[in-house]
Amino acid sequence: xxxxxxxxxxxxxxxxxxxxxxxxxxxxxxxxxxxxxxxxxxxxxxxxxxxxxxxxxxxxxxxxxxxxxxxxxxxxxxxxxxxxxxxxxxxxxxxxxxxxxxxxxxxxxxxxxxxxxxxxxxxxxxxxxxxxxxxxxxxxxxxxxxxxxxxxxxxxxxxxxxxxxxxx
Amino acid sequence: xxxxxxxxxxxxxxxxxxxxxxxxxxxxxxxxxxxxxxxxxxxxxxxxxxxxxxxxxxxxxxxxxxxxxxxxxxxxxxxxxxxxxxxxxxxxxxxxxxxxxxxxxxxxxxxxxxxxxxxxxxxxxxxxxxxxxxxxxxxxxxxxxxxxxxxxxxxxxxxxxxxxxxxx
DNA sequence: TTTTGAAATGTTATAATATAACAAAAGCTT
DNA sequence: AAGCTTTTGTTATATTATAACATTTCAAAA
Numbered sequence: 001x002x003x004x005x006x007x008x009x010x011x012x013x014x015x016x017x018x019x020x021x022x023x024x025x026x027x028x029x030x031x032x033x034x035x036x037x038x039x040x041x042x043x044x045x046x047x048x049x050x051x052x053x054x055x056x057x058x059x060x061x062x063x064x065x066x067x068x069x070x071x072x073x074x075x076x077x078x079x080x081x082x083x084x085x086x087x088x089x090x091x092x093x094x095x096x097x098x099x100x101x102x103x104x105x106x107x108x109x110x111x112x113x114x115x116x117x118x119x120x121x122x123x124x125x126x127x128x129x130x131x132x133x134x135x136x137x138x139x140x141x142x143x144x145x146x147x148x149x150x151x152x153x154x155x156x157x158x159x160x161x162x163x164x165x166x167x168x
Numbered sequence: 169x170x171x172x173x174x175x176x177x178x179x180x181x182x183x184x185x186x187x188x189x190x191x192x193x194x195x196x197x198x199x200x201x202x203x204x205x206x207x208x209x210x211x212x213x214x215x216x217x218x219x220x221x222x223x224x225x226x227x228x229x230x231x232x233x234x235x236x237x238x239x240x241x242x243x244x245x246x247x248x249x250x251x252x253x254x255x256x257x258x259x260x261x262x263x264x265x266x267x268x269x270x271x272x273x274x275x276x277x278x279x280x281x282x283x284x285x286x287x288x289x290x291x292x293x294x295x296x297x298x299x300x301x302x303x304x305x306x307x308x309x310x311x312x313x314x315x316x317x318x319x320x321x322x323x324x325x326x327x328x329x330x331x332x333x334x335x336x
Numbered sequence: 337t338t339t340t341g342a343a344a345t346g347t348t349a350t351a352a353t354a355t356a357a358c359a360a361a362a363g364c365t366t
Numbered sequence: 367a368a369g370c371t372t373t374t375g376t377t378a379t380a381t382t383a384t385a386a387c388a389t390t391t392c393a394a395a396a
Binding site: 207209211212240241242244245248249252266 | 372373375376
């Protein structure tokens with residue numbers, strides 16, 4: 001049985017209080033940085049916010065465009081901030097999309113598994129023990145020593161499935 | 169229990185008969201194309217060979233360089249051939265490396281899971297039923313409908329683990 | 337409070353990966 | 367051989383990411 005997690009599949013289209021959602025993420029992020037003695041600078045905070053704004057995987061250059069509304073900014077600025085956030089686990093990179101998402105449970109550096117809706121771009125982050133175990137078992141069976149894993153599942157979230165087949 | 173597969177973790181460094189290995193892959197590829205009524209042209213055949221040559225994930229531009237030894241060639245040439253091979257399942261793309269690998273069991277379009285050694289770059293392709301099941305179960309539990317999944321596990325293959333800790 | 341050293345950011349240039357658009361060639365089908 | 371489709375060639379450019387070095391910021395020591 002997969003661990004039951006409280007999944008979101010929420011993005012801008014879905015109803016929820018964005019401001020609260022972002023504020024919570026921000027508060028957690030703040031704490032994580034403090035605990036690790038890292039500086040949550042204005043820029044890093046802003047990039048973190050921007051990754052969260054649309055509640056979907058964001059390309060680095062998308063974030064850059066948003067950032068540029070505040071003033072001048074160049075790619076390294078965004079990439080450095082993203083790298084920082086990635087390292088301490090505040091955002092994750094979705095390799096198959098070359099995109100970045102805000103971490104739903106920021107605490108310490110960790111990996112997750114991602115379910116990503118190809119229709120509305122909402123996503124859910126899991127840390128499913130059954131998936132982890134299956135990978136670990138398989139690795140063990142083959143004598144492979146795991147350092148890191150990437151699990152990205154593409155498909156349709158519940159609400160987009162309904163839209164796809166409207167009664168047919 | 170994960171399905172026991174006969175894993176390779178073989179690359180140029182390891183001992184095995186490359187020519188035979190490639191020839192077998194080529195023969196299977198030929199058959200797959202025939203069955204699907206697709207043309208396995210000289211170019212496609214060559215690109216397929218080149219992906220296999222080093223028995224490790226190959227960047228498109230690496231393949232391009234090799235291809236250029238035969239004569240003039242530009243990026244679209246390689247990408248088109250790779251896209252063709254990807255579509256019919258003769259190669260796979262490793263998203264986290266922006267690289268391509270030859271498929272070990274080409275039959276029909278399919279996904280796999282990949283274990284990739286960060287030291288020697290060898291890789292193993294699996295289709296592990298336990299991993300598949302864990303992902304399917306988790307998706308089902310959350311009402312997510314899966315179209316495609318990416319599972320890429322990075323770490324050390326058995327022989328590189330031994331080299332890393334030489335008796336310590 | 338100034339100095340100073342490390343960390344962060346700015347800036348310019350460029351590397352690496354991938355695709356668009358259109359022209360030419362090759363390979364079937366008649 | 368004509369005409370069609372598929373494949374490949376070619377040029378240009380889009381997209382993603384990093385290198386290298388200059389400047390600024392910030393906190394801690396003097």
